[in-house]
Amino acid sequence: MRKFLTLFLLYWLSSAAFAQTLSITGRALDAKDQSPLIGANVLLLHLPDSVKRGVAADPSGNFSFTGLAAGRYQLSISFLGYQNINRDLTLSTQSVALGNLALQAGVTLKGVEVVGKTPAAVQKGDTAQYNANAFKTNPDANAQDLITKMPGVTTQNGKVQAQGEDVQKVLVDGKEFFGNDPDAVLKNIPAEIIDNIQVFDRQSEQSRFSGFNDGNTQKTINIVTKKQYRKGQFGRFVAGAGGGQQTGTGASWAERYQVSGNYNTFSGNRRISVVGQSNNINQQNFGSADLLGVTNNSRGGGGGGNGISRTNAIGLNYSDQWGKNTQVTASYFFNLANNTTNQLTDRIYATRGSSSDTPLNQQQTYQQTSLAQSRNLNHRFNLRLEHKIDSVNSILFIPSLTFQRNNNNSTVDGLTQVGGTERGNTNSKYNSKASSISSSNQLLYRHRFHKPGRTVSIDLNANYNTRNSDNYLYSFSRSLSTVAGTGRDTTVENILNQYSHLDQVGWQLNSGISYTEPLSKTDLLQFNYNTSYAPNDSDKKTYDFSELTGNYDDLNTGLSNVFKSNYLTQGLGASFRRQTQDYQIMVGVTGQRADLNNRQRFPQAGTLDRTFYNFLPNAMLRYNFSRQRNLRFNYNGRTSAPSISQLQEVVNNSNPLQLTTGNPDLIQQYQHVMTLRYSASKPEKSTSFFVGAFATFTDNFITNSTFVALRDTTIAINGGVVQLPLGGQLTRPVNLGQQYTLRTFATYGMPLAFIKSNLNVNGSVGFSRTPGLNNELVNYSRSPSGNLGVTISSNISPNLDFTVSSSGNVTYARNTVNTRLNTNYYTQNSSARVSWIVGPGISVQTDLTHIYNQGVASSPTQQYVLWNASIGKKVFPNQRGEFKVFAFDLLKQNRSLQNNITSAYNETVRTNNLQQYFMAMFTYNLRKGNMPQPGDQNRDRERNSDNPNRGNWRRGGEGGGMGPGGPPPGGGGGFGGPPGGN
Incomplete structure (x- = not known):
């Protein structure tokens, strides 16, 4: 009885203690326009023991401290360019809701604000914040030009990376802009309107609500605009025309043109932006998802990065606050792209022969020339609607819809050689018309109980996608085959004249519930249940042309399949x-059961069911050495199922020499993902340092099994037969042993005072081990790699902006079986860009890029220099207009060369691209309302120059700050600057 009474008393005391935990909430706002101060630093000091807790204000300016005990506290709110707020608070039996707390901008003396030297970077908890005024660009620069001057931010393969990771989302003033398309934000926002840049790992919606960080994050950039750009109308419009060398002819003339523009209007919380463009110079302001097409067997067309593209696009973004409790952001994209791509592929195999047909000392090669013309049409809608039902209940609705239509016509000529002797060739024509619809819908309900820290949220997701295509193939192939026992070669010819139709429909229905329960002031417990159901259907039928009927009505069962997977x-x-x-610190584990059910209905009925049981651990650690230095570690275990295209065992013969098929015997992958990151900054010295390590380990890795025919071969697949000529390739997915990738990344940024510039040094070391199956032999491809890059960007004046950079990459490809494929590959990319305002309204711009490739056996050393230049003159009052003459590829050396290293072969791919052209351009800047004129930007930046011998002087009322004002997109790829090109 004593034990029972003791336990009851302890339970009652602990329950009473929990019941007495309190909270302090509030919202940090700009005193002038009541806009939220996103990321404002809020510090809470417990006076008796001086224990400190700190948080950052969310995109709405809200902050909260939960799990507090009764007592005396001191609250302090600070934000760059604003006067601090300090409050003494006492908690007794009730929580405290402070409401709106307005911060006054700056400390003004007779209309002039005196501020200290602007720090380039500040580390605020998990957020690295860069002051835009510390990085000077010319007036025509865009957001991407600005952020790539900042330490830890680089561009790799056309994608912006921050702290070694791809940036997945870009916000403007804490709000969505053009959905999940980073390119649409970075290429359409002029640098002149940016106050600061914040780089952080954005938590999931549920984590941000509950305060329970589950480690699922996205690398995110938040662009904070200047206050003066949050009311009024502004925009930029560009028109250009010219011409130059026609690709591949060396002499004939090709017309080149560019028309683009953007218009922005902002009033309070409402912001509307419209961007559009039409050009044939490979310029693309939107994400590549709008151009990729809908076919899995695209043969070179439809990509903005290859060949020559003609693009017509328009985008619309809308954001507003409906009443006090509803925030809405919506966007729409339309993109129509026509692309012509001409490619030459040189491939070297290292296949072990098993007979005299292909001795080990003979080398097998494959050459291919292809010409593809495609037309891709895309509509994309995004919506985000957040509604607060009351103080404890809210809902979030995020739907998206994408519609695509793709037409593709291509021709392919392929040649196979063994020991330098031709053994087979093929000529084929392929036409495809495809369409797809994809939709995703998330509905999140959140409830906060009266007890601080106790929450529940329900997450519902419904995703849908459908894909249909009609395909026509005509192919003629010829190969030499040795007649057994005679040693003589005989010629084998094969003609394919086929039509195929593909119809795929897929769903994914997810639901989850999460519940958090506070255990103490510092401890929180979360329970979660999740379920997902994904049914997918795929129906592909192939018909041979019938000479008797003159129609495609002869069903080819070997190339037809009806398949369903749940x-x-x-x-x-x-x-x-x-x-x-x-x-x-966070640790957790999820027990998961997964059921994979495959049903084949044609050509043969079959069933294959599998059940998997897994424990999925997860962990997270964040340690703060100080406000400016922290260490973060994340670990997740996860599983993934094979796709319907990987499972369906039907042959895709769009290229008769490069066949692919699926594998219904595939099982799920199990992957471990780990990241370790350390970040530090010294604002007083304007230095920043980041270092990270990333590792993935995958069991039952889905990789390729590649079979290269050593002679004409007949292959039985799923009840049918396929003819594969000598040198032909059949690829199917298989599960193989352990695959892993390791990578470390480090970057250091510092100012170079003696030349008024910034130095950014970054480096990485990686290692990957990937299994593959080549002609039934397991081969492990091991690829150590290293990268070192240096960038020096000017910080002298907006009138003189230059960037000099060089980045070298080395890869060592090593194979356990195919040692003939071992190679060392090195590439160096160096560039220099200068933009100089040489006189009143007169500007000169030039950029040089040197590309150097060495090491792939199928290609000798390749190098070329791409030189672009322009000269412009500002016109009209306030320099609103500009006439410019632009020249692309002055040295006529532009080319496209890509080297691919796989476990089955090495190859070099050469692609046609833009050749030399000249263009006359006109740019007009629109400013209405309270918007500064174009010339004001230079004067403001000169006034804010970081001269160590004097303070920075600005007019009062121009201090920084963040609010809901919208993103003012500028010109795509830097309107008024050099057009994009390959």
């Missing part, structure tokens, strides 16, 4: 989180 997962998990001033 994937059901259920997971139940629990996680524990502890958060103090110095560290935050």
Whole structure:
């Protein structure tokens, strides 16, 4: 009885203690326009023991401290360019809601604000914040030009990376802009309107609501605009025409043109932006998803990065606050692209022969020339609607819809050689008309209980996609085959004249519920249950042309298949989180059951069901050495199922020498993902340092099994037969042993005072091990690699802007079986860009890029220099207009060369691209309302120059700050600057 009474008393005391935990909430706003101060630093000091807790204001300016005990506290709110707010608070039996807390901008003396030297970077918890005024660009620069001057931010393969990771989302003033398209933001926002840049790992919607960080994050950039650009209308419009060398002819004339523009209007919380463009110079302001097409067997067309593209596009973004409780952001894209791509492929195989047909000392090669013309039409809609039902209930609705239509016509000529002797060739024509619809819909309900830290959220998701295509193939192939026992070669010819139709429909229905329960002031427990159901159907029928009927009505069962796959997962998990001033730690585990059910209906009925049981651990650690230095570690275990295209065992023969098929015996992959990151900055010295390590380990890795025919071969697949000529290739997915990737990344940024510039040094070392199956032999491809890059960007004046950079990459490809493929590959990319305002309204721009490639056996050393230049003159009052003459590829050396290293072969791919052209251009800047004129930007930046011998002087009222004002997109790819090109 004593034990029972003791336990009851302890339970009652702990329950009473929990019941007494309190909270402090509030919202940080700009005193002048009541806009939220996103990322404002909020510090809470417990007076008796001086224990500190700090948070950053969310995109709405809200902040909260939960799990507090009764007592005396001191609250402090600070934000760059604003006067601090300090409040003494006392908690007794009730939580405190402070409401709106307005911060005054700057400290003004007789209309003039005196500020200290602007720090280039500040580390605020998990957020690295860069002051835009510390990085000077010319007036025509866009957001991407600005952020790539900042430490830790680079561009790799056309994608912006921050702290070694691809940037997946770009926000403007904490709000969505043009959906999930980073390119649409970075290429359409002029640098002149940016106040600061924030780089952070954005938590999931549920994590941000509950305060329980589950480690699922996206690398995100938030662009904070200047206050003066948040009311009024502005825009930029560009028109250009010219011409130059026609690709591949060396002499004939080709017309080149560019028309683009943007218009923005902002009033309070409402912001509307319209961007559009039409050109045939490969310029693209929107994401590549709008151009990729809908076919899995695209043969070179439809991509903005290859060949010559003609693009017509328009985008619309709308954001507003409906009443006090509803925020809405919506966007629409239309994109129509026509592309012509001409490619030459040189491939070297290292296949072990098993007979005298292909001795080991003979080399097998494959050459291919292809010409593809495609037309891709895309509509994309995005919406985000957040509604607060009351103080404790809210809903979030995020739907999206994409419609695509693609027409593709291509011709392919392929040649196979063994030991330098021709053994086979093929000529084929392929026509495809395809369309697809994809939709995703998320509905999240969130409820906060009266007890601080106790929350529940319900997440519902419905995703849908459908794809249809009609395809026509005509192919003629000829190969030499040795007649057994005679040693003589005989010629084998084969003609394919086929029509195929593909119809795929897929769903994915997800639901989950999460519940958090506070255990103490520092400890929080979360329980979650998730289930997902994904049914997918795929019906492909192929018909041979009938000479008797003159129609495609002869069903080819070997190339036809009707298949259905269902994937059901259920997971139940629990996680524990502890958060103090110095560290935050989370550990958890989810038990998962997954059922994969495959049903084949044609040509043969079959069933294959599998059930998988897994434990999926996860962990997260964040340790703060100081406000400017922290260490973060994340680990996740996860599974993924094979796609319907990987499972369906039907042959795709769009290229008769490069066949692919699926594999219904595939099982799920299990992957471990780990990241370790350390970040530090010294604002007083304007230095920043980031270092990270990333690792993935995958079991049952889905890779390729590649069979290269050593002679004319007949292959039985799923009840049918396929003819594969000598040198032909059949690829199918298989599960193989462990695959892993390791990579480290480091970057260091510092100012170079003696030349008023910034230095950014970055480097990485990586290692990957990928299994593959080549002619039934398991081969492991190991690829150590290294990268070192240096960038020096000017910080002298907006009148003189230059960037000099060089980046070298080395890869060592090593194979356990195909040692003939071992190679060392090195590429160096160096560039220099200068933009100089040499006189009143007169500007000169030039950029040089040197590309150097060495090491692939199929290609000798390749190098070329791409030189672009322009000269312009500002006109009209306030320099609103500009006439410019632009020249692309002055040295006539532009080319496109790509080297691919796989476990089955090495190849070099050469692609046609833009050749030399000249263009006359006119740019007009629109400014209405309170918007500064174009010339004001130079004067403001000169006034804010970081001269160590004096303070920075600005007019009062221009201090920084963040609010809901919208993104003012500028010209695509830097309107008024050099057009994009390959």
